[in-house]
Amino acid sequence: MAKRIGLYGGTFDPIHLAHLQAALEASEQASLDEVRLLPCANPPHRQPPLASAAHRLAMLQLAVADEPRLIADERELHRAAPSYSIDTIEAIRREIGENTLLFWLLGEDAFYGLPSWHRFDDILKLCHLLVWQRPQNPQPMPDKLRELLKQRTVTDPTELSEGRGKIAFIQPTAFALSATQIRTRLFDGRSVRYLLPKPVLDYIQRHELYRATV
């Protein structure tokens, strides 16, 4: 049977429990062998992250250290250019060959922005998409995606055993939680103890990240 790899890109500033649980449940719901989490260096679509690439990677590595199904992949941090996902997916496809199944994982908020991604059509020629609802996503679905979903949606991602360009929706446990919320709480001196893995929180405190500068 072909190997099945999930790719999960994010700013991860910082990585939190909703990211990790979604990755794990995606791996269960789509029978993935592994999920590679890819922190981006220069997000093409938003303000630069607050924490450095080195800190975000270190936090991610701590977060996945005892979970063999989740792997930190630092490749985007070594590219100076904008972190276009297509560049990452092409590079990984070159490494793994044609037979391994690739799934790009993303929450609904990120999915709604997909039509504006760099070479978005090419992404669908290289991998399938696994999308999940994100609590409190206020945006409407773009028309272009409605059309795409009509042609490409499959209900059960485990039935995808070949090909590319299909889109499946999965239902990981919902957490109304964001990295923005965590950064804000930290700036305000409030607790985030149960929103992050403990080693990540210890790292944030040790390195005095996300503190208000006076």
Ligand SMILES: Nc1ncnc2c1ncn2[C@@H]1O[C@H](COP(=O)(O)OP(=O)(O)OP(=O)(O)O)[C@@H](O)[C@H]1O
């Ligand atoms: N609470 C959540 N539940 C489900 N998916 C999430 C959640 N938070 C983030 N994601 C997904 O994780 C991916 C990376 O998100 P990102 O690193 O921007 O996290 P974030 O918490 O949204 O951060 P920020 O608040 O800085 O925008 C996206 O696909 C996003 O949809």
Ligand SMILES: O=C(O)c1ccc[n+]([C@@H]2O[C@H](COP(=O)([O-])O)[C@@H](O)[C@H]2O)c1
């Ligand atoms: O390739 C693009 O044009 C592109 C545009 C927007 C977002 N992305 C990727 O989508 C992932 C989730 O982004 P974000 O903002 O939710 O952290 C992250 O890996 C980004 O690099 C990629």
